[in-house]
Amino acid sequence: MRDLDRQETYLADRRGLALELRDLVGTGPVPAETYPAPHAVLGYGEGWFAAQASGLPDWTEEGTLFLLEGGYDLGEAAALGILAESGRVRVVRVGFREGVEVYLPPSPLSPYRYLRFLLLATGQEGALKEVDEALLKERRRLTPEVPLEENPAKFLAYTLLERLPVFYAPFFRPLEGAAQSLFARMGKSLSLTPPFNALEFFLTGLEARHEQGDPLAAVLLGSGEAAGLAKEILETRVDAIAEVPPPEGSRLAQAMALWYRLAWTAYYLALLYGVDPSDPETLERLREAT
Amino acid sequence: MRDLDRQETYLADRRGLALELRDLVGTGPVPAETYPAPHAVLGYGEGWFAAQASGLPDWTEEGTLFLLEGGYDLGEAAALGILAESGRVRVVRVGFREGVEVYLPPSPLSPYRYLRFLLLATGQEGALKEVDEALLKERRRLTPEVPLEENPAKFLAYTLLERLPVFYAPFFRPLEGAAQSLFARMGKSLSLTPPFNALEFFLTGLEARHEQGDPLAAVLLGSGEAAGLAKEILETRVDAIAEVPPPEGSRLAQAMALWYRLAWTAYYLALLYGVDPSDPETLERLREAT
DSSP: OOOTTSGGGGGGOTTOHHHHHHTOTTOSOOOSSOOOSSEEEEEEETTHHHHHHHOOOSOOSEEEEEEEEESOSTTHHHHHHHHHHTTEEEEEEEESSTTOSEEOOOOTTHHHHHHHHHHHHTTOHHHHHHHHHHHHHHHTTTSTTSOGGGOHHHHHHHHHTTSEEEEEOTTOTHHHHHHHHHHHHTTOOOOBOOOSSHHHHHHHTTSSOOTTSOOEEEEEESOSHHHHHHHHHHTTTSSEEEEEOOOSSOHHHHHHHHHHHHHHHHHHHHHHHTOOOSOOHHHHHHHHHO | OOOTTSGGGGGGOTTOHHHHHHTOTTOSOOOSSOOOSSEEEEEEETTHHHHHHHOOOSOOSEEEEEEEEESOSTTHHHHHHHHHHTTEEEEEEEESSTTOSEEOOOOTTHHHHHHHHHHHHTTOHHHHHHHHHHHHHHHTTTSTTSOGGGOHHHHHHHHHTTSEEEEEOTTOTHHHHHHHHHHHHTTOOOOBOOOSSHHHHHHHTTTTOOTTSOOEEEEEESOSHHHHHHHHHHTTTSSEEEEEOOOSSOHHHHHHHHHHHHHHHHHHHHHHHTOOOSOOHHHHHHHHHO
């Protein structure tokens, strides 16, 4: 098994994604002007999670609609932009598509940057500060030089190795899809998310589980009654349970801190599988096709 | 391997779920009065999919808010009901919780019944008629007496046996979670749904796929550009691809017809695994706990 505390393991990180991960806080475009309120946001691809996390509505009849064009939407974002332009609303296109007003290059770490732009553009500097502080605090124990015993992301990566992770985040369900995305794009790995009725799914979906399957590892993100019930149900049904309690702070800071920890975990998991955590070239071709 | 064309295979269906499946169309409560417009709906548990499919908004300041209390929400539905009652909106609680106005007993097939109630309560008899006709048309080729060669649900169940299904429904993404629910609750089986950026997930998430895993079977629900791209990406990455084109009709009728076909497929899959497709007793206990 590869060792995350040895330097040669990091040779698989050919394009130095660890640096982008480490220096993430404070990066990304900043608004150059003031955007009229009320604000709304629609997010696609890399912009989806930021749109969910921002708490902004997804439509407005006046003010500003931020259209986060983070890819793979088959033109849906552009169509909605045109629709909105025909009303009294100002449309601000952010992303990597042609003709965007605010350019944000593709990266698996862009969700943070879209969120940062949104918070600054809607006058929520205080909320951003809290997010940034939570991420910087997480970072202290997540980078490669922090050894396994003190590094929860390395530890979680070993737990998930050769297992099929199941993500459950009852306090903020969109985090599950964001985790699944990170594990696919950086970890190059499959993972599973439960449907809307997660507890019922855990209770019934593992009954006919046949022998040839991957051992499952449940990752319970956040705390609370639903996470407790899920743990009770899953204890006898999965191979391993990892509880990831949130740090202190606002719900947004908690969600982003957990997202950041999962990004590091996906990074380490790629290294354990011996694959490059950066984007494969095929992704560029998909962007052109959609 | 068990044979879906032999009667003894159906002994596992101890409580006769096949009859409920066959006779589903036209069942469920009907509105006893007229509900003031505008209408909105919030759906939990078994009511979630109907709320998504109905196309109704999820909040209104006046008129009627239908609260579909289909379970496993840890009191969230009740809290929202109280919140809404304090405004000018009438709240109609539908489901199996204590004190509901319209009672709808728990069943894996309830999504149809919640939708039927909603369509009748909001004056959309025409849309319901189209849904019902689509389901009755599907039924002709899905019941146990239709042999494998002419029965697409039996055929799909064999394709998914001992494989991990991945559902993708680009024309109506909530169908994926509904399918995942049906396969857990009736099929007693795990399945996988992609995150918001499904195409990227398909392209990157299967790269580090290790040997011990289940063979994957992609189920592409509906047609169109996104389904075509997914097929291209998945062809070399999964063990089997099942394309399930929608029948003719409105988007709602298409979604419900595919849902119905998946319900039959989950039913047959349970039989192939030799487990009872009806609810396990543990589910009752979960309902009491949440």
